[in-house]
Amino acid sequence: MKLPSLQQLYYGFRNVIKRFPLPFIFAVAATCCWCYYIHVSDYRNYSEQHEDLKDQLIKAIAILNLALTLVLAIDLISERNRYPLKKKWLLRFGGLMISIILYFSLDPANYSADLYRIFLFAFAFHLLVAFAPFIGQEVINGFWQFNKALFIRFLTSALYSAVLYAGLAIALVAIDGLFNAGIKWQTYMTLFAMISAGFNTIFFLAGIPTDFKMLEEDHSYPKGLKIFAQFVLVPLVAIYLAILLVYEIKIAVLWELPKGLVSSLILGYAVFGILSLLLVYPVKETAGNSWIKLFSRFFYVMMIPLVVLLLLAVWKRVGHYGITESRYILTALALWLAGITLYFLFSKRQNIKVIPISLCIISIVATYGPQSAFSVSKYSQLGRLKRIMNSRKKDDLKEKPAVIRYLVYTHGLKTLQPFTKKDLSKLEEKIEGTNNYRYSKRMNKVDTALAIFRVKDEWGIETGLSITLQNDENQVLNIKGYDYLVELDGYPQEKTIPFYGTDLTTNKIRSKISLLINHQPALQIDLKEVFVQASKAYQKGNLKAADQQQKYLYPAKLMSVSKNINGYQYTIVVTSLQGTYYENDVHTDPWFETKSYLLIKKL
Known part of the structure; x- marks a missing residue:
């Protein structure tokens, strides 16, 4: 198939701007968002801020697609009914306002329900384009001919775009191979975005029929x-x-x-x-x-x-x-x-x-x-959860975590408010306000819900609340005033150190860090007790989020123990503590990941 000439492309480009100004702007904006998304998707720049930006860019691309199809349908209605320019722009403004409202009301990154809504709106608006010019018109042949033209134009646009991209991509490969240009994958993806979202869309818009009366008289059939x-x-x-x-x-x-x-x-x-x-x-x-x-x-x-x-x-x-x-x-x-x-x-x-x-x-x-898929589904699953919440049947125990996970993923943690006196909206806001990645936030919401309702997961293990505690005074260990420092191994291990005629033995066994002097117990910190108290404070919203990912500040005095023995002060300091809290305490001997030190000062 012969590719269009530059003159044809120019006239088509100019006609699209004149005939469909807003859809043209939306297509260009979506292309720019896609190109920028490719730029920020470099794994070397991966961070919470980049993840939020990527979510916003994906949502912007989706809403721009909705805006393009909605305003395109409005323009076709205006053309068919020959509305005056003022009325045409008023309708366009209405379509634009609907798109803006959707952008600020939908949050597909955090709620699956909004992702469904975007797909439903996209499906509806694309269908609207198919029949918009024929609303109130009893013309079946014109309707069929119009959609035939759209169908053929779509296939033609896809073919031209594929040929154009293949040709340019091969040219880039040749340049890279011949001149060692170091062309990165982002360049190929950016080219794909510009052709598929930009060229393809504008080329398609340029081929939309203009004479609706002639369509009704056209009886040609491929x-x-x-x-x-x-x-x-x-x-x-x-x-x-x-x-x-x-x-x-x-x-x-x-x-x-x-x-x-x-x-x-x-x-x-x-x-x-x-x-x-x-x-x-x-x-x-x-x-x-x-x-x-x-x-x-x-x-x-x-x-x-x-x-x-x-x-x-x-x-x-x-x-x-x-x-x-x-x-x-x-x-x-x-x-x-x-x-x-x-x-x-x-x-x-x-x-x-x-x-x-x-x-x-x-x-x-x-x-x-109230008749929507999301309202009906939410109330159906809430009713199901209410029915099985206090049941001890084996099948119901297996279903409970799945229902809770669905409701949290799709509608948010606050949806479960009827089942508890805890302020779930406040807890959800707190989780959203952390520096965690989106996946971690969603898992934290689910873990919080399962912990509050004391529900075991699908594998029969009670799901706990996973957090990391950071010593609020020793994020960088402060050794001022101490004479000696011994780094304690984070894994279970017993280590004996000769110290001026005394044997110091440090021992980490699951949830306890112990110090033995001449093989006699001298000092001990129970990590489980520290973590349980900290997790309860977290659930009440009393922990302050640290700057680092998934960490919360905890008072230094609660993460250290000291004792004076034989003219020396021995202090065990825990600077970081990571683990999972089980409200029912079914795991009697949990394992924690820690960073801890033994500090010694001569008195």
């Missing part, structure tokens, strides 16, 4: 689409159907509930079948294409038992484990398929616009409100 549907999609549909029919027979014979995998097969059958019918829609009435009507009727008739099977599969999962976002979406798709099947079996209109419009509405409805 033979390639018919061939693709007839010899690729229809055979795939037949394969999926054959597998599903054999599986239904197995269910009927063995009288067992369907497995979860069957949902994917049914959705695959539905997607390929509906797509093949959409691709051949304009020629279904032409001579020689009677197979299309037969296939359409057969496809939707076979959807009836498959939808029943899909609903049974969903009901099996929901009945055992309650509703989650994925099960909500699967249920919504099953009900949508049932409605679409009945519509195309019994409706005389056969309006294919119903497909994208209904899917768009369902996606929007699932994002916010």
